[in-house]
Amino acid sequence: MSAKSKRNRVLPGFGLSMGYTVIYLSLIIIIPLSVLFLKASTISISEFLKTVTDERVVASYKLTLYTSLVAAIVNACFGTLIAWVLVRYKFFGKRVVDALVDLPFALPTAVAGIALTSIYAPNGWIGHYFIGAGIKIAYTPIGIMIALTFIGIPFVVRSVQPVLEDLDQQYEEAAATLGANSIQIFFKIILPAISPGVLTGFALAFARSLGEYGSVVFIAGNMPMKTEIVPLLIITKLEQFNYAGAAAIASVMLIFSFILLFLINFWQWKMAKKHA
Numbered sequence: 001m002s003a004k005s006k007r008n009r010v011l012p013g014f015g016l017s018m019g020y021t022v023i024y025l026s027l028i029i030i031i032p033l034s035v036l037f038l039k040a041s042t043i044s045i046s047e048f049l050k051t052v053t054d055e056r057v058v059a060s061y062k063l064t065l066y067t068s069l070v071a072a073i074v075n076a077c078f079g080t081l082i083a084w085v086l087v088r089y090k091f092f093g094k095r096v097v098d099a100l101v102d103l104p105f106a107l108p109t110a111v112a113g114i115a116l117t118s119i120y121a122p123n124g125w126i127g128h129y130f131i132g133a134g135i136k137i138a139y140t141p142i143g144i145m146i147a148l149t150f151i152g153i154p155f156v157v158r159s160v161q162p163v164l165e166d167l168d169q170q171y172e173e174a175a176a177t178l179g180a181n182s183i184q185i186f187f188k189i190i191l192p193a194i195s196p197g198v199l200t201g202f203a204l205a206f207a208r209s210l211g212e213y214g215s216v217v218f219i220a221g222n223m224p225m226k227t228e229i230v231p232l233l234i235i236t237k238l239e240q241f242n243y244a245g246a247a248a249i250a251s252v253m254l255i256f257s258f259i260l261l262f263l264i265n266f267w268q269w270k271m272a273k274k275h276a
Helices: 003-007 014-040 045-052 055-088 094-101 109-120 127-132 141-166 170-177 182-210 214-220 230-239 243-275
Strands: none
Touching: 014 243, 045 243, 055 094, 055 141, 055 182, 055 230, 055 243, 094 141, 109 127, 109 141, 109 214, 141 182, 141 214, 170 182, 182 243, 214 230, 230 243
């Protein structure tokens, strides 16, 4: 190895850095997740299948996946719009708006859940207007989607924002001089450039929503077969001292999350390779 490459290193050598990386990931991620699967394996296969395919559990799977997907799609659209406004426009109070985007990160999820419930409950500031129109928000899947949208919006904004900041506007100007309209510029130049950031934000928001508990438990109503999410069902199993059953349900969601993240990362890799 040349002396120049050694001088360019900021951190210790590969062996020491890799060792710290493996130890850290093992203690924080690999070992805890392995214990989860080990705990789920303490029951028989028939018991495992009976637990994870129970009608109540399947209903919670469907509700969690559906509401998380809808919330992530909404965040992908409006989060991209917010990032665009923060990057491309200058206006009074821009720093305040930029700081507000990170509020769901700092705010305790239980506080967010209580606040959303008080606003969207049938007697809440906003909820009573919808009740008058025959629409109930709190204690329905709509309320769950609102809570998940609230906690997921920063992931999309902070994923797309730096990509837009690095996007050279000369390409847009060149396309405009060649006769391209705004729609063509967006779909041909801007969207391909920011799509990896949008997809990353979507994946992070979706994954975060799958495991969200604090902000949802208050506004959901927690009615079995109707508004009971998977994290709440896992907590219920733990309160019943059914640790193996809770681990079994959690392992199914974990496997699904692994598959989802793998597919999204694979798609990002293909896109990056295509535009390289």
